[in-house]
Amino acid sequence: MTDLHQPAEFRKALRAWLDECDLTPPDDHSLAGHMTQFRRVQRALYDAGWGRYGWPEHAGGLGGPAILRAIVGEEVVGRRLAEPGPYSMLEVLTPTMIDYAPTDLAAEMVPKLLRGEEQWCQGFSEPGSGSDLASITTRASQQGDKWVINGQKVWTSFAQHSQRCILLTRTGDADTPNHQAITAFFVDVDTPGISVRPLRTMHDVDEFCEVYFDNVEVDASRMLGKPGDGWQLAMDLLPYERSTCFWQRIAYLYSRFDALVGEVKGDGQAVDSDLGAVYLALHTLRCRSRATQHRLAEGHRLGPDTSIDKVLLAGAEQLLYDTARDLMPSVIELEDTDWRTEYLYSRAATIYGGTAEVQRNIISRRLLDLGKE
Numbered sequence: 001m002t003d004l005h006q007p008a009e010f011r012k013a014l015r016a017w018l019d020e021c022d023l024t025p026p027d028d029h030s031l032a033g034h035m036t037q038f039r040r041v042q043r044a045l046y047d048a049g050w051g052r053y054g055w056p057e058h059a060g061g062l063g064g065p066a067i068l069r070a071i072v073g074e075e076v077v078g079r080r081l082a083e084p085g086p087y088s089m090l091e092v093l094t095p096t097m098i099d100y101a102p103t104d105l106a107a108e109m110v111p112k113l114l115r116g117e118e119q120w121c122q123g124f125s126e127p128g129s130g131s132d133l134a135s136i137t138t139r140a141s142q143q144g145d146k147w148v149i150n151g152q153k154v155w156t157s158f159a160q161h162s163q164r165c166i167l168l169t170r171t172g173d174a175d176t177p178n179h180q181a182i183t184a185f186f187v188d189v190d191t192p193g194i195s196v197r198p199l200r201t202m203h204d205v206d207e208f209c210e211v212y213f214d215n216v217e218v219d220a221s222r223m224l225g226k227p228g229d230g231w232q233l234a235m236d237l238l239p240y241e242r243s244t245c246f247w248q249r250i251a252y253l254y255s256r257f258d259a260l261v262g263e264v265k266g267d268g269q270a271v272d273s274d275l276g277a278v279y280l281a282l283h284t285l286r287c288r289s290r291a292t293q294h295r296l297a298e299g300h301r302l303g304p305d306t307s308i309d310k311v312l313l314a315g316a317e318q319l320l321y322d323t324a325r326d327l328m329p330s331v332i333e334l335e336d337t338d339w340r341t342e343y344l345y346s347r348a349a350t351i352y353g354g355t356a357e358v359q360r361n362i363i364s365r366r367l368l369d370l371g372k373e
């Protein structure tokens with residue numbers, strides 16, 4: 001009998017199901033089209049059980065190791081049934097919600113996200129606070145059993161498609177140290193006082209938004225953790241962002257590498273050492289990420305070591321698209337293709353989820369102990 005908590009058996013059964021099930025995306029490359037397809041895929045996966053494995057039973061899951069989720073992400077995104085951006089929000093936000101939300105709130109909300117009924121967004125960055133997240137100024141003030149929020153977030157991916165936001169705010173007074181003055185809330189995006197304004201990126205997609213909070217009332221029951229737990233929540237989120245979430249992005253990059261090899265061969269060019277270098281970068285990244293998944297599965301607490309995964313991911317992604325640009329002269333500059341959009345988006349890989357410079361600082365100071373200067 002198949003034991004679906006065993007990764008190899010799980011993957012085999014999932015592949016057989018995906019082969020049978022037609023989840024081919026429609027020919028709609030807009031962000032709205034991607035979000036609709038993502039919801040469709042999530043619903044099918046959830047209803048068939050696949051999207052519930054690797055999540056705890058008390059939050060609507062079917063249990064089993066987190067690695068099962070990585071397998072679902074790899075198969076779904078690697079087959080291009082869903083785009084990696086929307087898919088990534090699942091792995092970034094759900095584990096944190098499960099760890100920090102009151103149990104009944106997580107039990108109510110997580111299945112809605114897993115089943116594709118809702119999209120959530122991450123309201124961390126602000127116009128003056130990105131790398132230096134501890135300096136956020138969006139303030140939450142307690143008034144009875146409500147908290148009133150005022151301020152602004154920016155670069156909030158998919159906010160215009162989201163029903164909920166995991167939001168970091170400043171609480172405490174002027175004497176409270178920064179790292180104890182941050183509190184997280186689970187906020188309904190349609191709460192009065194919230195305005196969402198999409199921002200157009202250079203790859204011509206309204207992928208992220210400015211989000212304004214003007215006297216927004218949030219019930220105290222929507223706090224994630226306790227007052228002052230927000231910094232720790234943000235730190236706990238990063239290892240998930242850089243493990244199961246990266247695994248599906250790596251599968252996507254491999255699929256684009258295969259497509260690039262196909263384009264190059266189709267043009268009658270030789271598959272040369274430039275492509276070899278890309279393959280090596282992708283393979284190094286995948287080996288590193290595999291080790292990270294296994295450490296997570298063994299119950300290790302992931303920390304600054306995941307900065308290595310982030311640097312490798314950004315480097316491999318940009319090398320892949322730089323090579324595509326070199327090997328397909330003028331395609332990226334002049335033709336309206338996915339290669340152009342993806343090349344432009346790959347420039348963000350050294351920014352999102354922690355910039356390359358900051359990751360290298362972390363590696364040198366915290367892993368190599370090289371001191372502050």
Ligand SMILES: Cc1cc2nc3c(=O)[nH]c(=O)nc-3n(C[C@H](O)[C@H](O)[C@H](O)COP(=O)(O)OP(=O)(O)OC[C@H]3O[C@@H](n4cnc5c(N)ncnc54)[C@H](O)[C@@H]3O)c2cc1C
Pocket residue numbers: 121122123124125126127128129130131132154155156157158208348351352353354355356357358361
């Ligand atoms: C595609 C994309 C999606 C995103 N989605 C979200 C989202 O959903 N939610 C969200 O909250 N945020 C999101 N962000 C924002 C992202 O987290 C920030 O852009 C990132 O943390 C960097 O912050 P910043 O843009 O304010 O740049 P800054 O922190 O102002 O950095 C500017 C430059 O200075 C460098 N720098 C800063 N500090 C140091 C230092 N100490 N040492 C050396 N160099 C330094 C940086 O490396 C960078 O080159 C997204 C960003 C992108 C690109």
